[in-house]
Amino acid sequence: MTTAATEDTVRAALATVTDPEIGRPITDLGMVKSIRVAEDGSVDVAIYLTTAGCPLRTEITQRVTKAVADVPGTGAVRVELDVMNDEQRTELRRGLRGDSEPVIPFAQPGSLTRVYAIASGKGGVGKSSVTVNLAAALADRGLKVGVLDADIYGHSIPRMMGTEAKPTQVDSMIMPPASHGVKIISIAMFTSGNTPVVWRGPMLHRALQQFLADVFWGDLDVLLLDLPPGTGDVAISIAQLIPGAEILVVTTPQTAAAEVAERAGAIALQTRQRVCGVVENMSWLTLPDGGRMEVFGAGGGEQVAARLTRAVGSDVPLLGQIPLDPALREAGDAGIPIVLSAPDSPTGSALRAIADRLAVRKRGLAGMSLGIDTTRHL
Template identity: 65%
Template structure:
């Protein structure tokens, strides 16, 4: 980080130091510590410290040096020639059934003959292994991690590395590193689709996904309730800052079918999913469709607790039919260009 040291004939010393980023919170500490240390050198009369900022290449070189000159492993899904569709399943609030939707979409896609992987990126509230019925542990082979499979879906979760039901108490940098390892160190093989179950909101993990996988497409899950819809729209609007594409909105718990009269009972109200889709369309300036409305089904919850996704155990159930239709539609959509390099070179005229 030392850019230059200049020593004048009268003991005047100028030290130039690179900061890793312009807004480095340690800039004042670095200046005072450097001044104090240099003043202790015999013959020094005055000290001036000048700060500069590293370029992107200098930051990469520093990271490589700190890793012992070992190059950083590549994320296969971030390569320009990757054919794997990546869907980041997001929500504004917890409790809207985001993980249930993720698991059943993954199981439905695998049942349709696709190679599917799931990253349980909800580090604090990981639940995917239970919902998919994963009982095996990851296997370490040299420097790679082999993920376990269940229902023909490859899965990785931080819950596979913790003892029992122990909580995960991590801050931002550790969350980022864990997600990076899940994407780069795990051997996924040739996947058709990768689903990422994100934590609620727009915190560290959502930002890390945008940095590590800029081509990932966002799938927003909400309920019809106005309070949930407003927060879901807020969570989806992160795409305007990360330059990602929102592939659509899924309204979960849309209604309950009366077991006696077959009428629809709107337990949580109505219209929330369409309101989110319309709001995101207006704010992003691109069409965001409502992909489907998944009804309330007790068996959907039972299947999540027992590790048997409803789309497999009861494929004729109304919730299963809707989820399988959404899964088929998602895999039939073309990948957006957001976050993908176009390999274009400007030409002067």
């Protein structure tokens, strides 16, 4: 004989339903408004949404319906959606962030999130392609990953991750949308169409500060920052806002590109950041007969890694070489990173291997400049 469903068993089932944006049980977030179990076993559940325009209302409804329907003795399940009022949203924000002023969680002493700033000396080397593929590969391994599109002028991450979703604001807290299991924030989500961003340095710094402090990232394992090319305002701001961020340099094999990329990595000497490695993109083109054509020359990645190793005084490895592959560009345009669409291809495998090396790295002071002057003064 099947035991009839009760309010307690339904509530226990709802405790297994997580909010897609926050990643916590809806029962802990105060999202369950009411539960009513009728004599015939049918269940009516009322759920609070954080905002009226919640983009994930359908997904939340589906998760709630499935969880309740799986309770033994349950008949028809009806889900009603309501919207939190201002007081409830404030209480939710306090529950998640507390009453203190927003802080950058990744800059706190106890933070265990590994932060990688993906840098390049010049544009066009595939830095954003590397960023989205590393993010997707790390998330596919089961890690909790976020990407901050710090290239304010040349933002491209949302398109390459295949999302047009907008962030949800809860009180003064911003909930980032997710795609392919990766949380994403970009200035593109706050502008209309392809409107250019025309800001000076202080505005860039403030935007980055808000993206890091006002956005509720949750408990991330890895945060990737897609930096603009060069060593300008954004690179300096990131060093100030997240001193523990590590620099990953992307270059092509071309000597001219490698020399410029070396400058992007050498900024660590001034900002006292760690350079965790170099990625060489567009290393070769595989020909129909299986041969290789080195379109942009050879040796640029090794050159950058060797010179940065000497400059910073610690090992800066060449983490991997990525072939020149039209499928990589096509995957970016389609919004499905090649590590997901073609994981076993040479390009997908190369990117996954780099992600694997980043995923197993341990945190520590090795390679971090401590700002100590070792020159003897006589």
